[in-house]
Amino acid sequence: MALWGGRFTADSSNMFKQVNDSLNFDQAMATQDIQGSIAWAKALYQAGVLSEQEQQQLHSALEDMLTQAQSGALDFAASTEEDIHSFVEAELIEQLGDVGRKLHTGRSRNDQVATDFRLWVKTHVLSLKQDLVQLRRTLLNTASRYQHSILPGYTHLQRAQPIVFGHWCLAYVEMFKRDASRLDDLLVRMDQCPLGSGALAGTTYPVNREVLANELGFASPTLNSLDAVSDRDFVLELLFTASTSMMHLSRLAEDLIFYNSGEAGFIQLGDSVTSGSSLMPQKKNPDALELMRGKCGRVFGALQALLVTMKGLPLAYNKDMQEDKEGAMDTVNQWHCCLCMADEVLQSVTLNEDRCREAAMKGYANATELADYLVGKGIPFRTAHDISGQIVVAAINQDKPIEALPLSELQTLCADIDDDVYAVLNVEYGINKRNNIGGTSFKTVTEALYRELEKMDSEEG
Numbered sequence: 001m002a003l004w005g006g007r008f009t010a011d012s013s014n015m016f017k018q019v020n021d022s023l024n025f026d027q028a029m030a031t032q033d034i035q036g037s038i039a040w041a042k043a044l045y046q047a048g049v050l051s052e053q054e055q056q057q058l059h060s061a062l063e064d065m066l067t068q069a070q071s072g073a074l075d076f077a078a079s080t081e082e083d084i085h086s087f088v089e090a091e092l093i094e095q096l097g098d099v100g101r102k103l104h105t106g107r108s109r110n111d112q113v114a115t116d117f118r119l120w121v122k123t124h125v126l127s128l129k130q131d132l133v134q135l136r137r138t139l140l141n142t143a144s145r146y147q148h149s150i151l152p153g154y155t156h157l158q159r160a161q162p163i164v165f166g167h168w169c170l171a172y173v174e175m176f177k178r179d180a181s182r183l184d185d186l187l188v189r190m191d192q193c194p195l196g197s198g199a200l201a202g203t204t205y206p207v208n209r210e211v212l213a214n215e216l217g218f219a220s221p222t223l224n225s226l227d228a229v230s231d232r233d234f235v236l237e238l239l240f241t242a243s244t245s246m247m248h249l250s251r252l253a254e255d256l257i258f259y260n261s262g263e264a265g266f267i268q269l270g271d272s273v274t275s276g277s278s279l280m281p282q283k284k285n286p287d288a289l290e291l292m293r294g295k296c297g298r299v300f301g302a303l304q305a306l307l308v309t310m311k312g313l314p315l316a317y318n319k320d321m322q323e324d325k326e327g328a329m330d331t332v333n334q335w336h337c338c339l340c341m342a343d344e345v346l347q348s349v350t351l352n353e354d355r356c357r358e359a360a361m362k363g364y365a366n367a368t369e370l371a372d373y374l375v376g377k378g379i380p381f382r383t384a385h386d387i388s389g390q391i392v393v394a395a396i397n398q399d400k401p402i403e404a405l406p407l408s409e410l411q412t413l414c415a416d417i418d419d420d421v422y423a424v425l426n427v428e429y430g431i432n433k434r435n436n437i438g439g440t441s442f443k444t445v446t447e448a449l450y451r452e453l454e455k456m457d458s459e460e461g
């Protein structure tokens, strides 16, 4: 059924339908469209536009359709309707005749789609928040599994200073907490109901928009009808949040890919999240992680695409805006899958603790501690710095950490060095000195871990 029959004498061309129709993707908003219609029918009854009997007929037909939508029983493939709004209306008209033809009174697909898509975003944001919670929990569990392990920390991809393994896990916990809070923020901002804005100028019927907003679970109605039908900021905010979080996932993936490499050998990934090579039998490739990194392209692309789509649009609604959905729907799906994938990968990780420790020690991060030790023996800092540097060179030449050099050898470079130097050179010594808020000492990391676990428990109530 074309929605604009009266003014037209010729049918749409096939190519026009192919470009214009959106049912094949906006069918994802079927439940939201039906819920919106249920609320609208109620509002029309309260405004005296529909009789009680008409409202009840619409209500029960829509409730049936809702059940069918939820069980996947609606046959979209057989339909030639343009979009989900005309699909739902056509079904009603087929069932109820003229009563079905009354539902669209005072409403436009413009305020309808703005409402449906907000409801769709809200539902998905809530489940993405759950995904983020689950990933945080797994990061915390991973940290607890290896509470006594250390990892070489890097800057410029050069070994810099040793850190506690859990410190690395907790860094990502911070990022995913921020992502969740961005979702909370956007939920608050988008919590306004556009229904009742009409095509652009508002509705002529005396529907109570406060009650309508409430009925659909929104905090309040939108305050300007032109803005209400034209605003897609909530989609952009979702896409930005998804992009930022995918960037976090990508960095997590990149770290793990490197840790898993033959060169680093810090972790092993489980068989269930890696693949083999069809040619090289020895290979175990981190495909899951590479795809988490790779899928950033399409997610960042969707954000860029919608910004470009929106930037030149005059107020109010323009059909360009129908392009808001596919990118956002794909993004939500990819982000959800990548959050779950990251979760599985982390659960499969085995840390090669000895190898990590050895690599951390070979980073010569304790050269500063050695210089400070020499200062403690009364040597001026500049001289201590030189001596420590010479000792590092000697250790590098033998491919050993400083603490593997015997005391006799250390004493040939500086006679003031004693046996007590080894306590200072110990890798844990440097780690545990970094015990201020946010630092990597075992004590700070363990405290942070328990604090985060408690926070999660209280959030989950």
Ligand code: ARG
Pocket (backbone or CB within 6 Å): 022, 026, 083, 109, 110, 113, 317, 319, 321, 322
């Ligand atoms: N399918 C359209 C969309 O997604 C619904 C709104 C159509 N409005 C209109 N005036 N043609 O944007």
